[in-house]
Amino acid sequence: MTPILKVEDLHVYYGGSHVLQGVSMELERGMTAIIGRNGMGKTTLVNAIMGLAPTRAGSVFLEGARITGLPPYLIARKGIGYVPQGRKIFPSLTVDEHLRFAARPVPGGWDAEKVYGLFPRLRERFRQSGTNLSGGEQQMLAIGRALVTNPKLLIMDEPSEGLAPVIVDQLISFCETLKQTDMALVLVEQNLTFARAVSDQVNVMLTGRFAYQDSFEALMADHALTHQLIGVG
Amino acid sequence: MNQVFIILMNGITYGGLLFMCASGLTLVFGLMQVVNMSHGIFYLVGAYVGLTVQQRTGSWLLGILTGGIVTALVAFLLKISLFERVLGDSQRETLLTLGINLIISDVILAIFGGTPRNVVAPERIRTSVDLGISRYPLIRILILIIAVAEGIALFLLIRKTRMGQYIRAGVDNKDMTAALGVNIKLVFTFVFLLGGFLAGSSGVLGGTYLSFTQGFDATILTYSLVVVIIGGIGSLGGAALGALMVGLIDSITKATIPNLSMISIFGALMVVLAFRPNGLLGKGAKR
Numbered sequence: 001m002t003p004i005l006k007v008e009d010l011h012v013y014y015g016g017s018h019v020l021q022g023v024s025m026e027l028e029r030g031m032t033a034i035i036g037r038n039g040m041g042k043t044t045l046v047n048a049i050m051g052l053a054p055t056r057a058g059s060v061f062l063e064g065a066r067i068t069g070l071p072p073y074l075i076a077r078k079g080i081g082y083v084p085q086g087r088k089i090f091p092s093l094t095v096d097e098h099l100r101f102a103a104r105p106v107p108g109g110w111d112a113e114k115v116y117g118l119f120p121r122l123r124e125r126f127r128q129s130g131t132n133l134s135g136g137e138q139q140m141l142a143i144g145r146a147l148v149t150n151p152k153l154l155i156m157d158e159p160s161e162g163l164a165p166v167i168v169d170q171l172i173s174f175c176e177t178l179k180q181t182d183m184a185l186v187l188v189e190q191n192l193t194f195a196r197a198v199s200d201q202v203n204v205m206l207t208g209r210f211a212y213q214d215s216f217e218a219l220m221a222d223h224a225l226t227h228q229l230i231g232v233g
Numbered sequence: 234m235n236q237v238f239i240i241l242m243n244g245i246t247y248g249g250l251l252f253m254c255a256s257g258l259t260l261v262f263g264l265m266q267v268v269n270m271s272h273g274i275f276y277l278v279g280a281y282v283g284l285t286v287q288q289r290t291g292s293w294l295l296g297i298l299t300g301g302i303v304t305a306l307v308a309f310l311l312k313i314s315l316f317e318r319v320l321g322d323s324q325r326e327t328l329l330t331l332g333i334n335l336i337i338s339d340v341i342l343a344i345f346g347g348t349p350r351n352v353v354a355p356e357r358i359r360t361s362v363d364l365g366i367s368r369y370p371l372i373r374i375l376i377l378i379i380a381v382a383e384g385i386a387l388f389l390l391i392r393k394t395r396m397g398q399y400i401r402a403g404v405d406n407k408d409m410t411a412a413l414g415v416n417i418k419l420v421f422t423f424v425f426l427l428g429g430f431l432a433g434s435s436g437v438l439g440g441t442y443l444s445f446t447q448g449f450d451a452t453i454l455t456y457s458l459v460v461v462i463i464g465g466i467g468s469l470g471g472a473a474l475g476a477l478m479v480g481l482i483d484s485i486t487k488a489t490i491p492n493l494s495m496i497s498i499f500g501a502l503m504v505v506l507a508f509r510p511n512g513l514l515g516k517g518a519k520r
């Protein structure tokens with residue numbers, strides 16, 4: 001079976017600095033985590049997949065079709081949903097507009113109503129600017145905005161950043177809900193508890209390369225390794 | 234009293250004209266971070282096309298429409314043939330759009346010569362009406378009414394349509410908008426066409442009461458840029474406020490201390506930026 005996403009020896013430079021130094025990964029359905037300390041290149045990888053960062057060499061395939069070099073809007077339309085680090089809510093759009101303006105409806109798929117059903121707080125504030133929401137609500141809105149494009153693959157970059165533990169618990173249960181659908185999920189996280197709660201497979205990024213790609217269980221059992229890669233344990 | 238009234242009305246109507254010209258500029262600027270130095274020449278292209286059509290057909294309205302449409306086409310062709318190659322490189326953008334200014338300017342000089350021209354309005358418009366306090370030229374009142382109507386139409390476009398949502402989202406964050414599947418390049422082309430139409434048609438309207446000549450584009454570009462920056466880049470409401478402010482200041486200083494009119498405009502710009510670095514209605518640090 002073709003993997004939903006395949007990244008092959010990806011290299012990204014920002015000016016002279018070699019930020020991604022040959023990243024490869026393959027994902028099947030379900031949820032895959034990418035972890036690693038700050039500045040290791042996780043966001044750059046996500047941006048390169050979306051076509052938002054310049055790829056010097058290597059390829060990205062979505063369901064077997066090469067998407068490297070396509071403009072971001074075509075990559076999105078081919079089926080990748082993007083929830084960026086820092087949420088990137090549009091100050092000039094209302095909550096409701098966020099959930100409608102870029103929607104690509106499919107029968108039985110995600111739409112604004114379904115998102116409102118899951119997050120009633122968003123419905124209560126549907127006419128307000130998205131930036132009036134609390135951090136947690138903004139995160140739900142950022143996820144909802146990506147869901148209504150009905151992607152095959154949803155990539156979330158540090159959704160728990162800056163959120164209270166109780167909100168992170170909500171995110172965990174929401175991720176469980178998403179895992180019941182046939183959408184593939186990538187979770188970039190620094191919150192290990194969160195990542196571990198929802199994903200079995202993990203990729204650990206260390207200065208632009210994956211230093212570990214296997215099950216979460218095996219990683220957490222090896223204290224020397226976790227200490228070396230992510231500075232815990 | 235009469236005098237004051239007329240100075241204020243002149244300022245307001247000039248503000249209307251500036252708004253029509255600057256509204257397209259602020260959208261292009263806000264959406265693509267492109268400093269379009271050709272915007273002033275778009276005004277002149279519209280003015281000369283409108284003048285020609287009006288002289289050939291005798292129709293003022295047709296002149297306004299054709300001036301807008303031809304300028305929109307010129308803007309469109311420039312965008313797809315040249316501007317797209319330098320997008321994102323502001324130094325090249327500036328040089329390219331300035332260069333285009335010079336070329337079109339010389340073409341205008343070759344065709345029309347250097348004498349100041351005026352678009353002639355129909356007889357029944359070349360009159361003045363009694364506004365109670367004083368009589369005032371009808372053409373200027375008409376321009377103000379058209380500017381307000383245009384402002385309302387643009388507001389509805391931006392607030393109520395899908396295209397308007399794309400534009401607002403794009404002004405907020407271009408990459409994020411694209412990453413949701415919006416073809417931002419197409420949105421930009423639309424905005425560029427619209428900006429060209431607005432600048433060109435404002436050239437014909439403005440040219441009906443302000444005579445124009447090769448070189449006038451620099452004046453109109455300077456005023457439009459000041460309006461856009463005072464109002465806040467990308468903000469239509471800001472452009473309306475900025476245009477009113479610049480129009481009034483210009484009219485008041487021209488009537489009192491004419492030599493200071495340029496200085497007073499830039500003085501206002503400095504004062505606004507000192508208190509609101511992103512302009513009156515500009516967004517905070519969002520990029």
Ligand SMILES: Nc1ncnc2c1ncn2[C@@H]1O[C@H](COP(=O)(O)OP(=O)(O)O)[C@@H](O)[C@H]1O
Binds near residue numbers: 014042044
């Ligand atoms: N737009 C950019 N221009 C230059 N350098 C960048 C840019 N984005 C990220 N970097 C650099 O690339 C490295 C990886 O950053 P990033 O991908 O954001 O890491 P992470 O998401 O793992 O924290 C960092 O050293 C960062 O400073």
Ligand SMILES: [Mg+2]
Binds near residue numbers: 044
């Ligand atoms: Mg990051």
